[in-house]
Amino acid sequence: MAAALWCSATVLAYLMARRLQRHLGMRWFTLPVVSGTALLLLALAASGTPYREVANATVWLQRLAGPAVVALAVPLYQQMPQWRRRAVPVLAAVLTSCAAALASGWFIGRLLDLPQALLLSILPRSATMPMAMAAAGQVGGVPALAAIGVVITGVLGSALVPSVLRRLRCASPEPMALTLGLVAHAIGTAKAQQQVPQALAFAALAMGLMGVATVLALPVLVHWL
Amino acid sequence: MPGMLDRHHFHFLPRMAQVPGIVLGALALVACQLAGEAVAHALAWPVPGAVLGMLMLWGLLCLLGRVPSGLGLVAGGLLSHLMLPLIPLVAGISEYGALLRQHGLALLLLCAGGAVATAVCAAVVFSALDRTPR
Numbered sequence: 089m090a091a092a093l094w095c096s097a098t099v100l101a102y103l104m105a106r107r108l109q110r111h112l113g114m115r116w117f118t119l120p121v122v123s124g125t126a127l128l129l130l131a132l133a134a135s136g137t138p139y140r141e142v143a144n145a146t147v148w149l150q151r152l153a154g155p156a157v158v159a160l161a162v163p164l165y166q167q168m169p170q171w172r173r174r175a176v177p178v179l180a181a182v183l184t185s186c187a188a189a190l191a192s193g194w195f196i197g198r199l200l201d202l203p204q205a206l207l208l209s210i211l212p213r214s215a216t217m218p219m220a221m222a223a224a225g226q227v228g229g230v231p232a233l234a235a236i237g238v239v240i241t242g243v244l245g246s247a248l249v250p251s252v253l254r255r256l257r258c259a260s261p262e263p264m265a266l267t268l269g270l271v272a273h274a275i276g277t278a279k280a281q282q283q284v285p286q287a288l289a290f291a292a293l294a295m296g297l298m299g300v301a302t303v304l305a306l307p308v309l310v311h312w313l
Numbered sequence: 314m315p316g317m318l319d320r321h322h323f324h325f326l327p328r329m330a331q332v333p334g335i336v337l338g339a340l341a342l343v344a345c346q347l348a349g350e351a352v353a354h355a356l357a358w359p360v361p362g363a364v365l366g367m368l369m370l371w372g373l374l375c376l377l378g379r380v381p382s383g384l385g386l387v388a389g390g391l392l393s394h395l396m397l398p399l400i401p402l403v404a405g406i407s408e409y410g411a412l413l414r415q416h417g418l419a420l421l422l423l424c425a426g427g428a429v430a431t432a433v434c435a436a437v438v439f440s441a442l443d444r445t446p447r
Contacts, residue, residue, distance in 0.1 A: 146401035153398040155342040157363035159388035161370035177442035185435035192430035200419040222361035232405030245428035258436040
């Protein structure tokens, strides 16, 4: 009963969030995961339900995230002809920027004295959200906090990347799309679709590969530190 | 009322002939995830099984040389609503309000600094190695 109620409440919040996005356009607060979560939290507060109860009631809905991550293999496979000739530069960029994302997160986090659980959650912030949340949960972080890091990085990253690349004089379509996908996952890919649509496949590819690299590297880094 | 049950009202439903392929596609996704979880467990490697499952499916698609249509339909449907199953989990931030207020500025700084560092590495490495004629 509670399961049916809270699963449909979540779906309703999500559908309202999508409608909001169609009306207001792409802004950080109209991302379905941001406004949908806000609407769900509003329903929680209004009904005085503790979060634990909703978390338990929606377990089956949450489990759909697993097959959805597996499904990312399909677009990655379909886009292969578009980047196969550039596999070496693409893979090298993915590996170095994955290392840079994890290392910069670790050093800045240490410098600013973040608590361990928050730091572990925030490290996979350049991976796509379902992967980052799962990865953080696996190494002792908190999936919900990982989601915050992912959203902030996606929004700031897709705003900062174009001007950084212009300053480096690397602002041609392919490096722009690739970097947007690497730094800012799905939000960056949406930005690439607006700014450099001819190189969109690079952004989508970069998002998928960065997620995989981050998820595989994170446990190694955490174990090693 | 005439026309209420016309086919075009139900365009979002799959055609009967597509159903077996869709079921197989969904089973393939779940099977890959379970196989990925088994591997992660066997190697005692704390990575999400779904990501290993994704790599397995990618490998299988490369061997097969095409995407079966049922799998394509299920994958497309799941991916267009990738964020829906995450919403109840993200709502968990309601339990970390104090932590986020205390460290919010640090988080913003970390994400901005990290994004710039990551972007510089990505762009410099890609541009240095990319010799494809434009």
